[in-house]
Amino acid sequence: MVNSTTKIHIIGGGNLGVSLALGLSKFSSDSQITVTRRNIQQIQYLEKLNICVSSDNTFEIGQADIILLTVKPYQVDTVLNEILPHISHKILVSAVTGLSVDALEKKTNHAHSIVRIMPSIAAQFGESATCISFSEGSHDAGKKVSELFDLLGTALVIEEKLMDAATIMASCGTAYALRYIRAAMQAGIEIGFDSQTALAIASQTVKGAARMTLDEKIHPEQLIDRVTTPKGCTIVGLNEMEHQGFSSSLIKGIKTSFDKIKEI
Ligand SMILES: NC(=O)c1ccc[n+]([C@@H]2O[C@H](COP(=O)([O-])OP(=O)(O)OC[C@H]3O[C@@H](n4cnc5c(N)ncnc54)[C@H](OP(=O)(O)O)[C@@H]3O)[C@@H](O)[C@H]2O)c1
Structure with missing residues (x-):
């Protein structure tokens, strides 16, 4: 200790x-x-x-x-x-x-x-x-x-050779996660909530999702399966996000940050 x-x-x-x-x-x-x-x-x-x-x-x-x-x-x-x-x-x-x-x-x-x-x-x-x-x-x-x-x-x-990658994932990652919360909040306002309520729901929902992956230590997609109903509203939203490049833009953003850190 x-x-x-x-x-x-x-x-x-x-x-x-x-x-x-x-x-x-x-x-x-x-x-x-x-x-x-x-x-x-x-x-x-x-x-x-x-x-x-x-x-x-x-x-x-x-x-x-x-x-x-x-x-x-x-x-x-x-x-x-x-x-x-x-x-x-x-x-x-x-x-x-x-x-x-x-x-x-x-x-x-x-x-x-x-x-x-x-x-x-x-x-x-x-x-x-x-x-x-x-x-x-x-x-x-x-x-x-x-x-x-x-x-x-x-x-x-x-291993120290992973420190740049750790900087991107753990330090810059805070900003990426916050940007997700901001986007979810903006969407929440569009579908009816005031900004404070939308922020509270978006933030707690991210905290809850993170808590599940941390506690259960399973692949996120297995948890997503528990939330998606066949022909339901979750899967159509998720698929539309992927059609618009959600995962791809995140991965590209993280790799762009990683390329940049090597120049600094
Ligand atoms: N921010 C993050 O999330 C984060 C995460 C991981 C790692 N880091 C790393 O941590 C370091 C600091 O980042 P930061 O974002 O906290 O920067 P920051 O907000 O600019 O803080 C740096 C501080 O150092 C002080 N300082 C400058 N020269 C000094 C001196 N000669 N003696 C004592 N203090 C001095 C500055 O205050 P004065 O001008 O008043 O002296 C300033 O408050 C960077 O190397 C960054 O890469 C940051």
Whole structure:
């Protein structure tokens, strides 16, 4: 289990950093969390939740058990130059897209345990599908980080060569799923609901479908069979969606994102 007094230092209090801080404060309540960014006004509200906020990346960093990097790729070197003189033998966890374990090990002179993660902002609600990679030498650190991210949803250790694919599926995937909800909501308005009711029904329906695939671990089509009546209204709608390229457009979109990530 994760140590009851794990001190977690999150550098980069933006969309992801704040989501992780909020998730950790809720689901790993014994963790002590510090979040840093240069302009702290926007995250000062976190202090009300007992999350420490600072514009100084080195603030009490020597006492941190885990340091989480949630800055943009081009901000990494600046942050490392600041913090490296103040830390030794830490668990350094990076959510930075495209930054490999090997590259971060080199940038940190092999002096820390490096763990690469790909979470989503749903970590805030304990629903991130976090993918994790680490080298053999960081096995204990990887296990600890895995346990931590299990509290924020699911944590899956994957081969690092799949990290770009994980970024598309688990991180960008949040946006694709939200776009489905938006479309269903718009259709719901067209067939009679006000927008809030349509959003509530569309969101809960997606949650219910996801819950079934997660709990039953069976192919979605087997569950679809339970919803479709021969000659019924579900199958005609589904088939029309496929005629219009529903599955095909999703697959093409995901592959387009995957092609793009390789250029970044
Ligand atoms: N958003 C996601 O869903 C998601 C999911 C998985 C992975 N990621 C990855 O996570 C990283 C962050 O993404 P994001 O969407 O959270 O970006 P973001 O919202 O722009 O957050 C980055 C944060 O870093 C802070 N920052 C910049 N320079 C800094 C410095 N020198 N010291 C401390 N903080 C600094 C920025 O605040 P200031 O300008 O105030 O310093 C900003 O709040 C990226 O590498 C991204 O690829 C994101």
